[in-house]
Amino acid sequence: MEYGIGGGAGSSGGGGGGGGDHHDSSDAHRNKKRYHRHTAHQIQRLESLFKECPHPDEKQRLQLSRELGLAPRQIKFWFQNRRTQMKAQHERADNRALRAENDRIRCENIAIGEALKNVICPSCGAPPMSEDSYFDEQKLRMENAQLREELDRVSSIAAKYMGRPISQLPPVQPIHISSLDLSMGNFGPGICGPSLDLDLLPGSSSAGIPNLPFQPTAFSDMDKSLMADIAATAMDELLRLLQTNEPLWIKSPTDGRDVLNLDSYEHHFPRANNHLKNVNVRIEASRDSGVVIMNAFALVDMFMDTNKWIESFPTIVSMARTIEVIPTGMLEGQSVSLQLMYEELQVLSPLVPTREFYFLRYCQQIEQGSWAIVDVSYDLPQDNQSTSQYRLHKLPSGCLIQDMPNGYSKVTWVEHVEVEDKTLIHPLYRDLVHSGLAFGAERWLATLQRMCERFACLMVTSTSTRDLGGVIPSPNGKRSMMKLAQRMVNHFCASVSMSNNQRWSTLSGSSDIGVRVTAHKNTDPGQPSGVVLSAATTIWLPISPQNVFNFFRDERTRAQWHVLSNGNAVQEVAHIANGSHPGNCISVLRAFNSIQNNMLILQESCIDSSGSLVVYSPVDLPAINMAMSGEDPSYIPLLPSGFTISPDGRTEGVVGGDGASTSCNTRGNMGKSGGGSLITVAFQILVSSLPHAKLTMESVTTVNNLISNTVQQIKAALNCPST
Known part of the structure; x- marks a missing residue:
């Protein structure tokens, strides 16, 4: 220092x-x-x-x-x-x-x-x-x-020592443990009764303010001065990481990615923080750059606003909050901003624990039209990661944003994290996580590029020629449909994440890892009211992510995997593009020969270099017409299900989940990297519209069979082994 x-x-x-x-x-x-x-x-x-x-x-x-x-x-x-x-x-x-x-x-x-x-x-x-x-x-x-007297005595001593009174401690919150966690390990005969009395989790809403693992106390001027000092030092390091190539960064011979030369890094930054230095510590460092369809000032505003930050990265950021805004007078220079933040990062699978960070975000204008934003971990006195499956420390990470003509920006991104795994990563995701692709710069930048394209499409006033019932959606109707689809994707991501507010339990099933389930009470006006059961499983297939994505989003092959369609074909009756890739779109689907002629399917598919999503939800015809006419879609109930698809992180021969070589006859070529795909299949079912209903064994069996049958039909349709 x-x-x-x-x-x-x-x-x-x-x-x-x-x-x-x-x-x-x-x-x-x-x-x-x-x-x-x-x-x-x-x-x-x-x-x-x-x-x-x-x-x-x-x-x-x-x-x-x-x-x-x-x-x-x-x-x-x-x-x-x-x-x-x-x-x-x-x-x-x-x-x-x-x-x-x-x-x-x-x-x-x-x-x-x-x-x-x-x-x-x-x-x-x-x-x-x-x-x-x-x-x-x-x-x-x-x-x-006696405890009050002891607390008063200790507080008076501490106050005398610190020169100021100590604030009152927050009350201890009771710990609620779902009975699902205790009684649903296996559903063999005689293990569970006919009903499961769940201590249900409250429904989550992206609009609500997240509860932090603990509430930080007020920060003194000395604390804020220390934060400013740490942020300034981190900014210096980040700029050197962003602007220096060899020998600090070298090209990977396998995939051409930028790889941090640790020997050179220690030489350039001898006082670098090494909080977790032991044999179990893993360094994840990555750098990537690309062009984004958004001007630099708008990007800076997006990064410094917590709500916009969550909205821009729904597949990565499951929770975020600004804890403290630090006065910029503590830092030299103009056009700067410093704030203490909390965020929870996710991979969309119940097999990968989320990552939590308390960090300083410091934004500074480097020159005209050029901004740098750095994130660096800040250890709060009360923070205790001993109960987490990770011990994490974010070294200076962030991006350099440079204005380009026509409202574009060039973004160079660096992610640099020290990780100590307290539990082993699940074998399916070990390569993806350890390679740095799961939380690395490439994923952040690819998601940013895709979401900025989506925002640009939201502003375009042209409408689709494919319409529903002869009614061409107005510009307002297009925006309303895109907002409805985005809310559907956000709810889906929240239902799949292994966030701290989700408590997953494992059921037996045809998959090697079983089916993971969690139950909660829906209170959000944009979701069906009552008890909802979420279920998910992850499988590995030796097929490229692009081919798997094409299979799921194509309405002509939907009947091959959608077990609830009863083999009925579907037709796309409305289409809204929301990106340059043809797979980035919103569709309204109608099933042929369906008993429920009044029920449609809203679907959004999105893809970038880091992975893809296909999310859908049943929506009745009046609700779709209301959204197409431009009315507020916030109260249209959605219960989304779908698929997440990501590369498996392997760079050599195709290997099955058990380590054995596997092959199957696909409709296209395998990924050129030689790896396959990780597919998470997720469903949500409304168990009861009554908020205090009990989860019955029948509901659990239904969702278990639904997931298992879907997995079997996917493998059969792609001519892959069922084991």
Whole structure:
């Protein structure tokens, strides 16, 4: 860390890193804030002396001034800032320990209280006598009084030490455990009863404000100054990663991707953060660049607005929130923005745990028409990833956005993360995740390009020639249909994700991994009200993702996999393009010879280099007509199902999920990389319109059979082995 007069990295004011010859300048020149960064040698010498003597006298400061070529005033302020930071670190550590101890005592007290509520007599099974209850209650009251006194005493000591009062701790939230997690491992005879009484999860809504794993306390000025210092250092590192090629980045001989040279990286950044350095740590580093159909200013606004950030990356970002906006006066320069954020990133499969980050996002205008945005992890005092399946640290990552003519932008993206897996990645996704493709720069950029094309299509006023019932949708009708389809995709992504607010349980099934299910109560006005069961499974096929995508989106082959269609063919009666690729479109499908002539299928298909989606939902004819006429589609109920398709991350011979070579007769060539596809099949079923209904065994069996039969029909249609 480098420290300067203003509390940030480097130094400002009296002189530069090369000497103190600027003190004789004019008052105007002296009053102008200047930013100088100390050299590595200066920092090393200052740190060495600080360990020996944190309070050097004037003679020692003068000696350092002559030795390092710094002004005495710079030496003085450097030591002041360093002492202040050390004090802040000790304060945070002490405060963290106090809070942990208090939380432990509080949890013990709650556990004792809950246990006493359920005390029964071992002989007769009756509740305890009222006298015992009375004495137990009095004992708890006495313990609570002692705890309050202890908390007040510790708080007063900490407040005296920190120089300010400590805010009240948030109440401990009760932990709800679904009975689904406890009783639905296998559904063999006699294991489960005729009904399952679920502690259902509340329905999720992308419009709501997500609940964080914990609520951060207020940040002091010292905390914000430290954040500004970390952000400025991260920005310097990111710009070098973005603008430097060899030897920092080298081309992969297998696929031509940019690969970070770790030896060169450690040479360029000797003080790089290595929070997780041990044999289990894996480095994921990637870089990619491309042209995006959106101007730089609009992209910057998209990245700095949490709601737009989620809307722009629905397949990657499952949750995000801005925690704190840091005053930009703590950073030198103009046109800058700094904020502390939380995000949860996903791969659309119940087999891949989500990744959570608390990070600083710092945006700075580099020059006219050029912006840089850096993300870097920020360790909050209360943050504890011990319960997560990952320990993660985001090293400086982000993008450089440069304006181009005609409203386009060139975007260069870097993702750099240290990962320590506490549990093994599922074999199906191991190659994809370990290669960096699952959360890497290529996926971020490909998704950004596709979504920007979608936004551009939303603004185009031309309409489709293929229409429903002879009614050509107006420009407003087209926008309404695109918004309805986007909400459908968002709900589908939320239902498939292995987010922290989803609790999946495994059923037996024809797939090697089984069928994963979760249940929740829908409260969103844009979804059917009641209890919804979500089910998903993932399979591997030795077929290229492009060929699998073509098979699913083609209405002529739909009857081969859609088990609920009863073999009836479907016809596309409305079509809206939402991208340059012909597979990026919204369709309205109508089934032939269907009993429900009033029911249609809304479908959106989208594809980019990182993968593809085919999502659909039944919608009745009046609702479709309402959307086509341009009315607000927010309250049209949707219950989406569909498929996610991604490459398997392998670069050599086609290998089956069990490691054995596999082949099948497909309708096209396999992926040129030699790998196959990972397909997640997901369905949602409305179990009951009553919010307090129980999940019956019949519903579980139905969805299990639906998933299993769909998988078998897919493999049969593509002439692939069924095992």
